Amino acid sequence: MTLIAGRDSVCQGALGAVTLVGMGMGSMVPFAVSALAPLVIAEFGWSRTRYGSLITLTFGVGMLLSISAGKYADSSQGPRSLLYLLLASATTALFVLSSGTSYAVMAVGAAVGGAAMSLANPSTNKLISAFGAPKQTGLLIGIKQSGVQVGTFLSGVILPPLATLFGWRVSLRIAGAIPLICAFMVVLVVPSRWPSMRSSQSARRPVGIWWLMGYAYLMGGGLSAATYYLPLYAHERLGFANSTAGIFLSAVGVMRIASRVLAGHYANRIHDESWLLISFSGIAAVAQVLVWLAETSGAAFLWAGSLLLGTSAVAWNAVVMLVVVRRTGFGSAGHATGLVSLAFYGGLIIGPTLFGVIVDRTNSYGTGWFVATLHFVAALVVVLVNRHSRVSVG
Incomplete structure (x- = not known):
């Protein structure tokens, strides 16, 4: 069977x-x-x-x-x-x-x-x-x-x-x-x-994948810094108990599961996914600023920022993988996915390390959150530049 x-x-x-x-x-x-x-x-x-x-x-x-x-x-x-x-x-x-x-x-x-x-x-x-x-x-x-x-x-x-x-x-x-x-x-x-492969599914070189790699690297770097350091930030700066941090992480996790399923389903209904990616990186930048402000403005900002991160800084992954499958075809879907994964894992490795060094040297989470926010803004710029280049060529 x-x-x-x-x-x-x-x-x-x-x-x-x-x-x-x-x-x-x-x-x-x-x-x-x-x-x-x-x-x-x-x-x-x-x-x-x-x-x-x-x-x-x-x-x-x-x-x-x-x-x-x-x-x-x-x-x-x-x-x-x-x-x-x-x-x-x-x-x-x-x-x-x-x-x-x-x-x-x-x-x-x-x-x-x-x-x-x-x-x-x-x-x-x-x-x-x-x-x-x-x-x-x-x-x-x-x-x-x-x-x-x-x-x-x-x-x-x-x-x-x-x-x-x-x-x-x-x-x-x-x-x-x-x-x-x-x-x-x-x-x-x-x-x-x-x-059996149809002619439209034949292997072809992954073309135009580099902007997706840049986007994946930047979103991965910003997301990983938030993922690994949010619980510690909540405990050290906002006085969260360990049990509260556990509930906090579970809520964010549920949002991440739902956001990926819904993002993939919606993206399949539209022709141009780039606006969705722009929205995700923009929302992630705003969410990161809310997390940044939580230290002086209260836990409500942390909850709001973290839940927004759960729906934006994670959901993009489903959309990017949909773009890869749509644009490359059956014959080269694996290779193209490998390239995007390479960039994403690079961001996952470098992001937390960079964040940790910044926080240790400045003794301030604010500088680290600022750099994480820049990752999301830069990801937005990458998509805009790609859109502009496509329009110019067209």
Whole structure:
């Protein structure tokens, strides 16, 4: 049975489920590492910086392998083997991490997790390009992009209680079994071969992708700074308790899931997605200013800014991936996705590091939030420049 190969609602629903799982499993490792940080640090006596470097390593490997993973997705013989490699990488990473007795072993697990991450976007975009009904492409992209947030939520909700009961190693092994279970779903619903390509879907070089890469890098840099430092900012400057910060993060997470699904669905109904991207970066800049003002104006500004960030600085990803699938076609969807992912992961790595250095040296969050705001404004300018160049050429 190859359920996702059809164009009816049941088949398209199965395709959405498969791609959501692919994104969730591909991004599970860094979020699992983050969720279990207190227990692992307590056992090994590591500094926060050293433990955090495992997450940086995962994103770094994901960035370095993005282009190769994209090309592999385009040259693979079938979707089933592509997903098997993704799921096997995730499982291997989690089991290696669970058996870690030193930093070196943990680093190997984190690196393998980066390989899984590099495959997530190219493989799922390729699946949607091959089997997605054109009218459902945007919704499918939104659903599959929300897989990252679903994986984050589940890692934070499930792994810490399991670690408390059975230890962090057992909790990681339980998590490592999830991709294996998902592999059975792949057998049931995913074809072993790609469909025959139509002439309009033939491989073509990803042209005009550079502005998307610039946009992804800038939005990733601004978003990652806000994501990693908002809880600490809320605690240190606004006096949030840890429990309140948890509720705060959960609310933002729910907004992120909903915004990606809705953004993809809406973007599929319009011809020119650039205005949507301009809106997202503009709203993100305003939201970042609200977060900045919260230190002197109160917690209401933090809540408003954070929720706006959850609907803007995250939703753009679904729209960009829709543009990639629309503009490149089946033959090069993987390669183009790899290029955009390379830029995005670069922003995710550099953004928090730059923010942390600025805050430490100036002893002020305000300067850091200002730089994050500049990222969003620069992303807006990138889209405007691309629009102007297209009009000039036309």
